[in-house]
Amino acid sequence: MNKILIVFCFILFSLSVSAQQFSQYNTGTLYDSFENPSQRSFIPDSSREYAFNFLFPAFNVNSYITGHVQQSLKSRFFQKPATYNSGNLTIGRGNYNHVNANANAYAIMFKMFTSLNGDVEIGFSAQTRAEVRGLLSDESIAILDNNPALFPKDEYSNIFNDHYQYQAYNQFGFSYRERINKKFAIGFKASLLLGVQYQKFDITQSHITFDKPTETAVLALQGRYYDSYIPGPSTARDFLPTFRSPGASVSFGTSYITDDRITLQANVKDLGFIHWSKRSAISDFNSSEVLKDLNLPSREDTIYNRTYKILNSNRVTQSFTTKTNARAELSATKSYWIDDDNQYKYSPTIIASKELFYTGFTGALVNNFQHNNLMIGLTTTYDDMKLFNLGGQFMIKSPNAEFYIGSERLLNTGRLALASAGNQTQIDHRSNYTGGDIYMGFTLKFGYVVEHPMNASVIPMGEKGFFGRLFGRLFKTDR
Secondary structure, eight states: OOHHHHHHHHHHHOSOOOOOOOTTTTSOOHHHHHHSTTOOOOOTTTSEEEEEOTTOOEEEEEEEEESTHHHHHHHHHHSSSOOOOOTTOOSSSOOEEEEEEEEEEEEEEEEEEOOTTSOEEEEEEEEEEEEEEEEEEHHHHHTTSOOGGGOOSSEEESSOOOEEEEEEEEEEEEEEEEEOSSSEEEEEEEEEEEEEEEEEEEEEEEEEEEEGGGTEEEEEEEEEEEEOOOSSSOOGGGGSOOSSSEEEEEEEEEEEEOTTOOEEEEEEEEEEEEEEOTTOEEEEEEEEEEEOOTTSTTHHHHHHHHHHHHHTTTEEEOOEEEEOOOEEEEEEEOOEEOSTTSOEEEEEEEEEEEESSSSOEEEEEEEEEEETTEEEEEEEEEETTOOEEEEEEEEEEETTEEEEEEESSHHHHHHHHHHHTTOHHHHHOOOSEEEEEEEEEEEEEEEEEOOOGGGOSSOOOOOOOHHHHHHHHHHTOOO
């Protein structure tokens, strides 16, 4: 496959893409307890004392792209014969397309209940995360199409001023959750981060001059490019943990149950940094290259290779530090029995999520309906990009086992699946965005049953956890 197609396939569909998943809020799954540190994952007198995913990956992947390029890219990827359907693209009008992709994959989730009186849970996790975001002009896709009519003029300025950022890292975390009293709980997750790869470019000025009789062009770009060090060509082995680029992050949260049985929860997630290897590089580029043979099938590779050469034209080897995509989230939930026999439960959760270092804001409403061990979820979200999403979740959950699968972009995920199967209607379809979302997880609990002090088979001593003792001393609640 052409290099340029590898780039766009990655943007749209890669699993190597902090994932924003709302459907798991207040479900009490092991995944929920690691992502929302004050959330419990054990039920006294029902759950067993250890929870583990047995190396079954719990993952969430989502991606989307907005704007005029949707149809053009879908036709290039999925249509046979492959061609760019560039009828919707505009030239010289400053139209940009937003690209966003996120992933979070837990390889290991292990948590234990450590306090007989039901106060403390600790856990360990290993996961891989990645974040992709960017702004892509219509012209950046149009130039790949072998259609001279798209660029009627001989010269254009500032039509390729694109922005792109990709960051991937491994994360090894220790989590601690403690119920201070019957209403209040706190938790945190402290993590070691090991950087995998970082790339970022910001093109601030661009210019292209076409020489149409010779099928060539001169491309000039100016801006800054960051590139982390990877030994040799990129492969899957790069995701194996190394200490080339270390970092750290912390997530912390609190939950409070009001007198009306409303659970309020506040979280700060993934606040951290990565210090990239001293063998990484920064390039303040301001250079030009000749694009030859633009009428040949190798046009895409030519443009990719020449652009990559410009980006690296003033490469200086040095380390740099980047931040992770931290979020602040607030939520409120309350459960209702909707029948007299207490067989059917409805639990709505409202969530507000704000990126701390970027402009992203999302509001979500999660509706969970439960009957015995079966749970059906319906999620709606709306964000600052004015994108409305409808999601669904199916879960089988008992006190000692859980399996779930779902998508927070059901309709668009289905449309993307049909387009990838060659459905021409969906290839030609243009909506607010093209993208997809899927998540899945599985956990089992084992060991002795966690017993409430009143039902314990051994005599409880009533020990409090660390934060419980601190709380008691501060507010004089110890007896």
